Amino acid sequence: MEAIGLNHYLVLSAILFGIGLYGVAARRNAIGVLMSIELMLNAVNINMVAFSRFCAPDQLHGQVFTIFVITVAAAEAAVGLALVISMYRNLNKINFDEVNLLKW
C-alpha cells in the first residue's frame, strides 16, 4: 500500500465538503443545516492543513488560517443559532421548507 499522500486528504476533504453541501441543500431542520455548514468549513480546514503539511512544511500558513476559520465558524454558528431562535420565536417552525414567506 502506498503511503497516505496529499490526494487522500484532498479527496477526503472533497467528500466531506460534498456531504456538507448536500446537507445544506437538502436538510429540512435548521440545526441540521447549521451542522452541515460546520462540516463544510471543517472540510476546508482539512484541505488547508493538508496543503500546508505537504506543500510547505516549514511554514505554518495553512494551520494559522485554519485557526482563523475555526474562530469565524464559531462566531458564525452563534449568529446562526440566534437567527434560528428568532425564526422559531416568530414562526414557530424550524423546518426550512415550511419557511417560505418570500414565496410568490
Place this chain on the structure above:
Amino acid sequence: MDFALHNAWLIPLFPFAGFSVIILTGKKNLGVKAAVIALTMLGCSAVLSVLCALATFGAHPHNPEHFEPYVHNMFWARLAQSPLEIGYQIDTLTCVMLLVVTLIGWLIHLYSVGYMEKDPRFTRFFAYLQLFCCAMLMLVLANNYLVLYAGWEGVGLCSYLLIGFWFEKPSAAKAAKKAFLVTRTGDCGLALGIFLLFAKTKTIMFQGIFAAAQAGAHGHGEQVHQLPFSFATLKALLHSPYLVTQPQTDHFVFTLAALLIFFGAVGKSAQFPLHVWLPDAMEGPTPVSALIHAATMVAAGVYLVARSYPLFTTGGHEIGVALQVVAWIGAITAFMAATIAVAQNDIKRVLAYSTISQLGFMMLGLGCLGFTAGVFHLMTHAVFKALLFLGSGSVIHGMEHGHHAGHPGADHEAAHGEPFDPQDMRQMGGLAKYMPVTCWTYWAGMLALSGIPPLAGFWSKDEILADAFAQNKGVWFLGAAAAFLTAFYMGRQMFMVFHGELRAKDCHPHESPWTMIWPLRILAVGAIGLGLLGTPWANVFHHYVHYGEHRLPANYVVMLLSIVIAAAGILLARNLYGVTPLKAGQEDPLEAKLGPLWAFLQNKWYFDELYDFLIIQPLLRLTRCCYRFDQKAVDGTVNFVGLFGIVVSRISAFLDKWVVDGIVNLIGIVTRASGNLLKLTQNGLAQTYMLVVFAGAMVVVVIRMMSG
C-alpha cells in the same frame, strides 16, 4: 294748380306714411287714433287728387297738350343700352281713377270705423287699407309698365292680406290663397306682355311704347309689309327670335302683347275664365269687399286695358283681334256671372257676381271702341257698387247684432239645425222698417245698377250698349241679356231683404251708427246724380276722357230697349218675390220653375269643380310624386352614401378594438405571463437559492477551465 301737378308724387306717399306710422307703433294699440291717422292721410291724397283734377279741366279736345308733367325721377338703373327711368303722369284718365280711389276710399275708411269697431285687430285693418291705397295710387299714377306692375303686385298682396284678415276662419285663409294664386296666373300674362314690349321697343315708358305701336300699325307709312297675326308668324318668331325687333313683326308683336296684357286684366278683373276667386273673396270684411273687389282693385284691370288702348287699337277704327277678344270675353263674363247671381242666397255673393258681370260690361264697352263708355261705367259702377256693398254690410251688421242682442245665450244651432248666418238672404226680410236709411240708399244703388233712368247706371250702361250695338250685334245681345238678368236678381235681392216680413226668429235688427250711414248717404247722392255727366245729349265726360273717337249720336232704339229690359227684370222679380213675400223656410219659387238649371246656376256652373279636376288634382298628384321621389330616391341615395361611412367606421372600430388594442394588451399579457412563469423561481426557500448560487459558480469555473 301746377303745385298739385308737380307734387302729385306725394299722392301715393301719404297713405304709405299712414301705413308706416300705424305699423311701426308697435305693441301700443292705437285704436281709433289709427283710423284718424288713416283718414287724415287719405284725405290729404284726396285733396291733392282734386287739385290735380281741377288742373286738368282746361284740357281741350283740340289741344293735344293734355297735362302730362313727367317727372323722370329716379334714374333708377343703367341697363346696357339706356338708363332706366321711372316717373308719373297726370292725364284725364289718371284723374278719374285718382278721384275714384281717394274719394270712395275715404268714405270706406270712415265706414270701417263703425263696421270694424269691435274687431281686436282694428289698427292692422287700417294699416292694410292704407297700404292698399298706396299701391293702387301708384298703379294709377305710373307712366311706365314697371311701376304699374309694382302697384299691380302691391294691390294683389293687400287683397290677400285683407281677404284673409280673419285668418282664423279656414275658409277665409283658403279664399285669400285662391285669390292670390288666380290673379297671379293673370299676372304672368301681364309680365310676359311687358317683356315682349320691352324686347320690341327697348323702353318701358308708355309714351315710347304707344308711339312705336301706332307707328308700326300703319306699317311705317305702308313701306313695310306687316306679317299677319297667325300661327305661321309665331312659328317664324320662335325659330328666329331676333325678328321681334324687325318692323315687319310690329302688328303681330303689339297684338300679342295686347292679348297678354289683357290676360293680366282678366285675372285681376275677374273675367272668365279667371273669375273664380272673386266670390270666395267675400270672406273678407265688407269694407274690403266694397273697396277692393268692387270699386278699385278689380277696376285696375279695366284701367290697364284703357291705358294700353293704343296697343289694342293698332287697327285704326276697325276692330282688330285684340279688341274682339276683349269684347267677347267681357260679354261672356257679363252674361255668365249674371245667370249665377240669380241663384245665390248669400247677400254678398249676389253682389260679387254682379261685380264680375259689370266688369264684363266694362270690358265689353272697351272692346267695342267705347273708351269713354267703359271708363264712365267704371266710375259710376265704383260709386253704386261700393254703395251696395256698404249697404249690405250695414244689413249684415244689423242682423248679426240684432241676433246677439236679442238672445245672447240662445242656441240657434240647436233650434234650427245650422249656425245662424247673418249673410243669408233667406233669414232676412222686412228690414225696411228696421233700417230705413240703409233701405233707401240700397234702393238708389239697386236702381242705378239695374239701369233705370235718370240714375247713374243707366247712362253709362246705355252708352256701352249703344257702342256695342254699333259694332257687334252678338256682343250686344249678350250684354242686353245680362242687363235683364241684372235687373232681375237685384229686384229679387231687394224684395227678399227689405220687404215682406223678417224670416229669422229671435232677431231684432237696428240701424247702423253714423260712421256707416253717412258714407251710404253720400254715395247714394253720387249714384243718383253722377250719371248726368255723361248723357248722350251733353256728354261732359266724353269731353274730359276720350280716345279721339267721335261721340255716337243718341241711339233711341237701344235706349228704349235698355229701359224696357230693366223694367221687365224688376217686374218679374216683383211678381216672384215681391207680391207674395217668402215665408221662413219656404223654398225659392224660381227653384221649382228652373229645376236642374237652378242647381247648375247655384253651383256656379261647376267652375270650381272643373278647375279642381283639370288643374288642382293633377298638380297635387305631381306634388306627391315629387315628394315620394325626394323621400325615396334622393334621401335613399344620401342614406346609401352614408352607409359607406357606417361600414368604414365598423371596420375601423374592429381594427381599433382587436388589432391596436390587441397589441397593447399583448404586451401586458406577455409581461404577466412571463412574470407568472418567473415567479416560480421564488419559492422562498433559502436552500434553493444557495444551490442556484453554487450551480452558477460551478458554471463559471467550468467555463474558465475550458477556455483557459
